[in-house]
Amino acid sequence: MGSPNRVYVPSVLEADGNAIGMGCFSTEQIAWEVMKTFLGKSEQMNLEQATIVAWDVDVVGEEAMTVLTKLEGKICPVCQRRTFWVDLEHLSALCYGSQCSAWIEQSTVDPEIIDCGWPPLRFLKQVKEIEEAYNELRTIGADVLASVEEHPETATQQLYESTYQTND
Numbered sequence: 001m002g003s004p005n006r007v008y009v010p011s012v013l014e015a016d017g018n019a020i021g022m023g024c025f026s027t028e029q030i031a032w033e034v035m036k037t038f039l040g041k042s043e044q045m046n047l048e049q050a051t052i053v054a055w056d057v058d059v060v061g062e063e064a065m066t067v068l069t070k071l072e073g074k075i076c077p078v079c080q081r082r083t084f085w086v087d088l089e090h091l092s093a094l095c096y097g098s099q100c101s102a103w104i105e106q107s108t109v110d111p112e113i114i115d116c117g118w119p120p121l122r123f124l125k126q127v128k129e130i131e132e133a134y135n136e137l138r139t140i141g142a143d144v145l146a147s148v149e150e151h152p153e154t155a156t157q158q159l160y161e162s163t164y165q166t167n168d
């Protein structure tokens with residue numbers, strides 16, 4: 001087996017500017033898996049940015065580097081944890097937090113339409129503006145929180161317990 005010509009490097013940037021590397025990998029797919037696992041725990045850190053960069057081996061300078069993905073960390077409109085990662089270039093966002101997976105994505109059928117959803121309730125809605133999508137998800141978040149308060153035995157209770165514990 002020869003050495004790879006290209007390596008894939010996932011990394012995150014903390015709010016104070018400190019970069020955390022996760023290693024370098026032989027395929028983009030493995031790099032993604034490593035980063036997804038890491039971002040699932042991002043509520044415990046104050047992260048601002050996550051990237052996957054491809055580096056060509058034995059090439060000098062900036063030409064060796066290709067940014068494949070650049071995500072920005074936001075507060076999730078549903079679970080309120082800092083696990084909502086937004087790809088500004090491709091207009092898509094996903095919460096990597098456990099038991100959430102809230103998402104926003106530009107429709108593949110009609111680029112004028114934005115889809116958003118929350119899998120635990122099988123909620124799915126199509127809207128016209130990104131801000132509308134955030135509002136829909138915020139409404140879901142408020143509804144879920146209210147139902148947890150009314151019916152403490154629901155499955156979503158665990159989600160909110162974990163949320164408030166990590167915020168302490």
Ligand SMILES: [Zn+2]
Nearest residue numbers: 076079095100
């Ligand atoms: Zn979430």
